[in-house]
Each structure stands twice: as structure tokens, then as C-alpha cells.
Amino acid sequence: MTPAARLSAAIDVIATINSQRVPAAKALKEWGTAHRFAGSGDRSAIAGLVWDVLRRRASSAYLMDSDTPRARVLGMLKLERGLDAEAIAALCDGGRFAPEPLSDAEHGALTSRSLENAPAHVAGDYPEWLDGALAEVFGDDRVAEATAMASRAPLDLRVNTLKGKRDKLLASLKHLGAAETPWSPLGLRIALGADARNPGIQAEQDFIKGAIEVQDEGSQLATLLTAAKPGEQVIDLCAGAGGKTLALGAMMQGKGRLIATDGDKRQLAPIHERLSRAGVHNAEVRAPKGDADPLADIKGSADLVLVDAPCTGTGTWRRNPDAKWRMRPGALEIRLKDQAEVLARAARLAKPGGRIAYVTCSVLPAENSAQVRAFVAAHPDFAVVPPAEVAAALWDKADAFLAAVRTSPEGLLMTPLKTGTDGFFVSVLKRKA
Known part of the structure; x- marks a missing residue:
């Protein structure tokens, strides 16, 4: 043609x-x-x-x-x-x-x-009813931020440290134009032009062998900021297909106990094959059965509970621009209720001195800072870990990352404009010992 x-x-x-x-x-x-x-x-x-x-x-x-x-x-x-x-x-x-x-x-x-x-919502290409929320978080920068969220995203890959090293995989994927991501020490990035075809990563031997996974750099960073450690008991409460579960497993180096679950067992279907291919052997998948709680035996004993919360997905608009025009206010209200419920559940699982990592792929304040404030008000035995302390998980890039992201008393917000990633909010909450 x-x-x-x-x-x-x-x-x-x-x-x-x-x-x-x-x-x-x-x-x-x-x-x-x-x-x-x-x-x-x-x-x-x-x-x-x-x-x-x-x-x-x-x-x-x-x-x-x-x-x-x-x-x-x-x-x-x-x-x-x-x-x-x-x-x-x-x-x-x-x-x-x-x-x-x-x-x-x-x-x-x-x-x-x-x-x-x-008008701002026209120049920034987003639904007019969201203008107030975007103005709240971005102010006069909302057009620039929204424009960046409308640009085409690159293809990001995460190196699975259980099976490979970034320098070797960088050379192996040179034919695809792979380069290091600017923030994640595990990331590779393949730029995609306007008419670029999908590079078919799933057919690459490195993918088949489990050495790489498709994962946006923002998602990689969100997982790294949880500071999961070998030997800990870690629960991925909204595991879905397992992207962050795999990343947690690599961070834990196969040591400790990793439990993945999700309220919708259909979302968990791909996780078993992915865990096997990635060589994550310390993970246990618990699918819900009827009304029974799959985590009923775990009460206040987890070192880390990751809440990769169900959200509106406004931070992923550059990957799914169709979604922003199909989004309706009612969807936000449903998500806010879901988030509050899953956070309350996480609170029952974290041990004294343990932590909850609350993550959304949203830029909306109602799903992020406001949700954290409401949780802390209802659970005074939890306190927000200062963003600078959370960013320390990135070691040598912590200061530069803090200068790039948007910070609030409740957490860190990555955006395509500021960090070149999808939009991700990360808040770490620690239970008092």
C-alpha cells in the first residue's frame, strides 16, 4: 500500500x-x-x-x-x-x-x-473533566505534562539478574538498537519511530531463556523503590500477570518467601509460566477460591506488602491513548474504593516495623497523595517514609532522581516529562515497631 x-x-x-x-x-x-x-x-x-x-x-x-x-x-x-x-x-x-x-x-x-x-485540555489532549485534577498536581505545567503523556512510548526491557547481566544483554540486543535506560540499573530501551513495527521481543532467545522481560522503566523503578531484600517475607497483593512479582523475585535472589495473589484469579493465569521461565523459585502463587481468604494464615508477619493498586491508568496514556477518551468519572470512584480496600487489607499483613509499598500507574491526586493521607489517618500505626529515604534505594542516582521527580509529603511521582517513564506514583508506609 x-x-x-x-x-x-x-x-x-x-x-x-x-x-x-x-x-x-x-x-x-x-x-x-x-x-x-x-x-x-x-x-x-x-x-x-x-x-x-x-x-x-x-x-x-x-x-x-x-x-x-x-x-x-x-x-x-x-x-x-x-x-x-x-x-x-x-x-x-x-x-x-x-x-x-x-x-x-x-x-x-x-x-x-x-x-x-x-484551552489547556485541548492543547494537552485530555478529557476536559480531568482539567481540575491535572491542574492540582501539575499547575501551569499540565499542558506540557499531558503532551508528554500523549507521545509514543519506547519499548523498555528489564534485565533479569537471576539469568543475565545488563552489559552482556546490551550487546546481545544491539541489533534492535537497545540502549541503557537513564535511571534503572536493570533497564534497556528500544526507541520506536512513528511507523516502527513491534520488534518481536518474545521471539528473541534472551526473552525465551528468561533473561529479559518487557517492563516500563517506571515500573522497574517502582519495584526497586520497595527495597525488597533477600530473606524477607514479601507479598505482592495485586500481582496480576506477575510483572512486579518477577522483579521482586530477582531482587530477593531466590532467598526468602514471596507470595503472589490477586483478587481476580483470571489475572494470575500467565504468572506460573513467567515465574518458571524467569527462574524465580521462591514464589508461591495463591489464587482466591470462593470467599475464602488465600492469605488467611498470614497476619502481621510480612516484611513488605506491595500494593500495585488498581487505578485509572492515567500514567499509561502514551501506551494506550484510546483509554483516556473512554475514561468516565464513575471509573475513578470505583478505583478509589478498590484502593482503600486493598490498602486496609495490606495493613493487616504487615508486621511491626514492616512496610507497605503503595504504587499506582496514575497521576491523579485522588488516587495518590489523597489516598495515602486517608490511609494514614485511618491507620495511625503507619507513617510515610520520607521520599528522600525511599529514593536511596537507587544508590548513586538517588539525588538526580529526586531532582527529576515530583515529590510530595506522601511520595514520589514519575512522569514522561520529568523522568521519561510512564506515570507512576510510589509511597512507602512503615508500620511502627
């Missing part, structure tokens, strides 16, 4: 998402099924265009002074891909499979309009 034909296809997919109100991934899959002549490169390029439109949905429509699928695509080409009006016009020449030529209004918008006077 020609670049112009791919552009036409992207417009069609955006129109389907609008008219049928379906997730972007589903619309792209259905388009691919209906157009089997399109090769993998074509499908990847079309998907890239669609995801970029979703990243810049509001600003593109504002730039074009029109909110049609075509207008969003044209605006995105200027704002996200950096094309000028003439380059866009060359793609829209009305030829076979190409979009219709630009109208005078479209050409004028591409040459004369800008985001200079756009």
Missing part, C-alpha cells in the same frame, strides 16, 4: 471507532480481517496513524476547526508527524486509494491555525 492509501485506511478506521464506539484495537483488527491484502508493514503503519490520531484527538480537531475523522487525521499529521501543508497535500492528491484533495479551508487551517490560544 502507498502512504496515501494507508492514510485513507486510517481515516476509515477512525470513522469506525467514532460511529460504532468500539475500542481502537478492535477496529484495527476488524479492518485487517476485511483487508487481508494488506501486509504486516501496512497494518503496522495504519495502526501507528490511528494511535497518533487518538494521542492528538482534541488538538487536531481544534487545529482544523473540524471534528471529523478526516480532520483529526490531517491535524495529527501536522502536530504529531511534523508535516507541513504541502507535504500533507501531496498525500491527499485524490488519486487511486488516496484521500480527496485538501479544501481551501483545510489548507488554510494547516497554514494559519495553531494551538496558541487553545
